[in-house]
Structures are given as C-alpha cells and as structure tokens.
Amino acid sequence: MPSTLPDGDPVPASGELPESALAGLGERPFGFYVHVPFCVTRCGYCDFNTYTASELGPGAAQRDYADTAVDEVRRARANLGAARLPVETVFFGGGTPTLLPAGDLVRILGAIEEEFGLAPGAEVTTEANPESVDPAYLAELREGGFNRMSFGMQSAREHVLAVLDRRHTPGRPARAVREARQAGFEHVNLDLIYSTPGESDDDWRASLAAAIEAGPDHVSAYSLIVEDGTKLAARIRRGELPMPDDDVAADRYLIADTMLAEAGFEWYEVSNWATSEAGRCRHNLLYWTGGDWWGVGPGAHSHVGGTRWWNVKHPAAYARRLAAGTSPAQAREVLGSGDRAVERLMLELRLAQGFPLGELDRPRVVARALADGLLETEPFKAGRAVLTLRGRLLADALVRDLT
Template sequence: MPSTLPDGDPVPASGELSESALAVLGERPFGFYVHVPFCVTRCGYCDFNTYTASELGPGASQRDYADTAVEEVRLARRVLGEADLPVSTIFFGGGTPTLLPADDLGRILAAIDAEFGIAPGAEVTTEANPESVDPAYLETLRSRGFNRVSFGMQSAREHVLKVLDRHHTPGRAAQAVREAHEAGFEHVNLDLIYSTPGESDDDWRASLEAAIAAGPDHVSAYALIVEEGTRLAARIKRGELPMPDDDAAADRYLMADELLSQAGFTWYEVSNWATSQEARCAHNLLYWTGGDWWGVGPGAHSHVGGTRWWNVKHPAAYARRLAEGSSPAHAREELSGDDREVERLMLELRLDTGYPLADVKPSVRTAVASALGDGLLETEAFKRGRMVLTLRGRLLADALIRDLA
C-alpha cells in the first residue's frame, strides 16, 4: 500500500527534537496515542492507516506488534530526556486495538507507565469493535488499567451497517456496553455515523434511541465523509449508491442534538456529547486545547512544543526502523506562530467553551460581527468576551472557521 503521507523536513535517525521544543515540555498536558493498525476486514468508508492480514506482507505481524510499540515508547523517553512528564491521557486507536490480546495492550500501557509514569486519575481509553471483545477480554483490560472504552456502533439498522461494510449485528453494541459496565468500566462511548446512503430519518432515529438505551455516558456522532480511494467512493462513482445529501445530514445532526439533549447529554464539541464533565473525552480535549502527545505506531502523528511529526505508514517499515534503533518518523514540520493560532481557532471554536474575542485578528472582526448577526454565535457568551457556537453555528462551523482563519 503506497504511502500518502505529507512531505516535511527530514527527521534525524535518533528522533531528537529541537531545544526550543524540549524547553516547553511539561507546560501543557502530555498524552500518548497508540495506533494499532490491524482490522479483520476493511470497512468500505474507511481510509485510515489499517491493514488486514492479506495486506500486511512480510516483515510485520500482529503477534510481535506489542514488542515493537514498546520499543517506540522507550525511544520517546530517550528523545524527551529527563523531563517530568506524567501522562494524563492515553488512547489506543486503530484499526481495531482489541484484535491484539488484552495482555498485549496491557504491556504497552505498562511500558508507558514505567518510562513516564501515568498520572493519578489519568484517562486510559481503547477503541473496540463490538464483536472484537467479550466479558473476559473486557475484565482483563480493566485489570490492566484501562478505564474507558469506545465502541464503534455506527448504526442500529442492519441494511445501513451493510452499506458501511460493518459486520457486527445491530444489537451487539448495546450488549458490549453492558459487558463493559459489568467489567467495571464507568466511562463508555458509542460512535455513530449518519447520512449513510440508504439511511432514512427513521433509521437514524432508531440508531440514536438504541445508543441512548444502551447506557453509555458519551456519544460521538459524525456525518459520513466519502473519502477518495475507498470502496464506498467507488460504489458512489459507479452509481450504485447516492452521494450523501448535505441537507439530510443537517437534519440528522439536529435530531441527534435533540434526542441526546432530552436524554441528559450535553454537547461539548460539535460532534460529541457527554452526560457529565467526567464523561468528556480528556484525550480529545488534550488535542483540541493544544496539548502535547507522542503517537506510537505506523502512521501515528505526534506533537511536542510546536513540532509535529508523523511515522512511516507500513507496519513492516515501522518495525524495521525500530529494530535498527532508528526513529520510525517519516517527516516533521515546525509550526509557526501563525500556524498555531489558526489551528487553535479551528479547534477551540468547535468547543462549548469557545474562542476568546480578544484573540481575534482585526482583519476578521467584520466577519465575526456578521456571524453574531446571523445567529451563529451565542449573544450572552459574546458579551462575556467569548465566541461560542449556537446550534445553527455548529451546523455551519466549518464555513465559519474558514471565514475567520
């Protein structure tokens, strides 16, 4: 599978960072993202860096992956030096992390703790497909230190799951939530996707109602994006399926906010709702509020002190680099002050806390006033010096951010 990673500056074999990046270590929260790039089958809409068994080729295996990931954790410690960096959030994503034995995920987590120390009360999440876990697996995860799990439910309708090439039965996600609670997980998320070709309003309502009834304390709902190069994109291009409709997507978002709000969930990011402050995803908040993190795994991205880098994509190339004692980083970039401010605006404006008016560039103040007049920003928050999106503003967030960036 050819690399589609962006170009950037070369990375030394040691992975060393600039003195300016290292100088600010510890000023922001620090987390780890661990990418597990394996899937049983490839979902038709997915363009993530994942590999089925037939795509791996020589030089990479699920069996050895935990050992390789541990080597990158040790590399991270060498690169970041002796700075005191207690890890406040850890997120295992993929792919399907739970295709690895639970003990393997536990060994990677233990290595992070041994090298950096996991802060008291840290959030430790893994993604999981509902069919990739059972009660014993979840109990082992919980005993190894995981305290949050995120299940890819996507839909409660079988024909919608079929279009997405998802293979779990519609009721399995709710059962997995119950099993997670029984294993001791207090925090459980369900991921949903709306505007799949062939999905009706009734289908989406049924999915929302099923998700709420399952009893998670967090729900993420994302509009389906048709990515070039995916099987779904090819089917739409051939005319087998219709392109998702933007107006229908807006209606589905409004339905999600209505039903979730009625059930006691509160939005805190455009696509995320939680039942309490404690239920919010601390790891994603670290991303959205400018924290530092080290990304472990093929294709994983990292950010430390204004330096961003990304690893080689293929698991075999990734394993080979680490076996040779070299950094698996493909390339990196130093973000300018302007770049960081644009990213800050893009991320913070999507949050319920919003973006400070005092930091708005003079050149876009007219656009800000127009957004307020058009009902895209909350009036009371504006009076307090913050730009916070209204419900209508959330629907138009991407366009508004482009206007203000």
C-alpha cells in the same frame, strides 16, 4: 489516522527534536496515542492506515506488535529527555486495537507507565469493535489499568451496516456496553455515523435511540465522509449508491442534538456529547486545546511544542526502523506562530467553551456572525465566541472567514 501522509522535512535518524519543541515541556498536558493498525476486514468507507492479514505482507505480524510498540515508547522517553511528564491520557486507536490479546495492550500501557508515569486519575481508553471483546477480555483490560471503552456502533440498522461493511449485528453494541459496565468501566462511548447512503431519518432516529438505551455516558456522531480510494467511493462513482447530501447531513445533526439533549447529553465539541463533565473524552480535549502527545505506531502523528511528525505507514517498515535503533518518523514540520494560531482557532471554536473574543482580529466577521445567529449572545457579552446550534452546522465556514 488517514492513509495518505503529508510531505514534510526530514527527521534525524535519532528522532532528536528541535529545541523549540522541548521548551516548556512538562508545562502542557501530555498524552500518548497508540495506533494498532490491524483489522479483520476493511470497511468500505475507511481511509485509515489499517491492514487486514492478507495486506500485511512479510516483516509484520500482530503477535510481535506489542514488542515493537514498547520499543517506540522507550524511544519517546529517550527523545524527550529527563523532563517530568506524567501521562494524563492514553488512547489506543486503530484499526481494531482489541484484535491484539488484552495482555498485549496492558503491556504497552505498562511500558508507558514505567517510562513516564501515569498522572493520578489518568484516562486510559481503547477503541473496540463490539464483536472483538467479551466479558473476560474486558475484565483483563480493566484489571490492567484501562478505564474507558469506545465502541464503534455506527448504526442500529442492518442495511446501513451492510453499506458500511460493518460486521457486527444490531444489538451487539448494547451488550458490549453492558459487559463493559459489569467489568467496571465507568466511562463508555459509542461512535455513530450518519448520512450513509440508504439511511432514512427514521433509521437515524432508531440508531440514536438504541445508542441512548445502551447506557453510555458519551456519544460521538460523525457525518459520513466519502474518501477517495475507498470501496464506498468506487460504488458511488459507479452509480450504485448516491452521494451523501449536505442538507440531509445537517438535518440528521439536528435530530442527533435534539434526541441526545432530551436524554441528558450535553454537547462539548461539535461532534461529541457527554452526560457529565467527567464523561468527556479528555484525550480528545488534549488534542483540541493544544496539548502535547506522542503517537506510537505506523502512520501515527505526534505533536510536541509546535513540532508535528508522523511515522512511516507500513507496519513492516515501522518494525524495521525500530529494530535497527532508528526513529520510525517519516517526516515532520515545525509550525510557525501563524499556523499555530489558525489551528488553535479551528479546534477551540468547535468546543462549547468557545474562543476568546479578544484574540479574534476580524471584528466585522465576528459582528456578522453574531447578527446571523452563529454565536451565542450571553457568552459574547462575557468575551467568548461560542457557537449556537446553527453555528455548529456552519463552523468550518466561519473559521475560514475568521482566518
């Protein structure tokens, strides 16, 4: 949830969607993203639309947030009309959603179920910092319909966590995973970050080993991105910390893929590994395969039928708009066929299932990618462009060449 929102076209006060967006509604998978923009402290690397208590200012309070979010869920139902839209995935992200009482998260989920209905076997996830939950909290979530947890581990090394300004101590993520399992959560993810300044290869191996030992069925591993305007960027600019190195990041990725594969994890998206197909994050797959979703919350992005819109950033402005009975959307864009095709290629090529060769119109680029070892040979023969391990490292460059 980046803190800087793009420009776009105005949105009607009613939030009414164009006819092109509503065409085919219900034929594509549909999900909800719920953004909870609160954090105890701001991590030095974070550029997300989040707020600590001191940053909220007047007109916004955590205690009122669930009511406001429920108002937007009801607005979503009104704007999407009477189409049958059973919700296949719900994802609470942030921020730290678990700073709200568990009952508030359950109440927002209940509003989604009441207005739209949950599809049988719907995936319901919340992110959490390991220190923001305890067994009773997790049990309340599980009882209330949540069935997947995603914990922000980032690293197992204290000095790496200190650079990232993370508050939890090494060992706490593993205990959180155990507590989630005891509460009845079958699916648990751990998020990791690599290439933090001061992290060594051995530090990264130790973090991976700790994550694997904790027993999740899903691991996400992302290279640290230094975002302008963050505390981390300022420290690097002043020379206090080195800028992350791309070659080091590539080496760390290779280490991750090797260790995770040896532990029984398979990659299904460039930065994501799971122990089974059931363990894959279906909500993210909905994003990556062109589904529809409604984003609830300040700064949240939505996409329905090629129309994308985003809400006003600040929680106070967001609450004021909903209290006034108007859409919280700040702006929107209607994607043309060309933009949708490029976006589809960019997202689907990163998946283990790959992209249909017949839909790529750069035969020389494709042939060179195969010759350079960026695409797997057997899927290529079957008509799919599937990235090799080396191809995963160069995925962004290959997409640029193909568009």
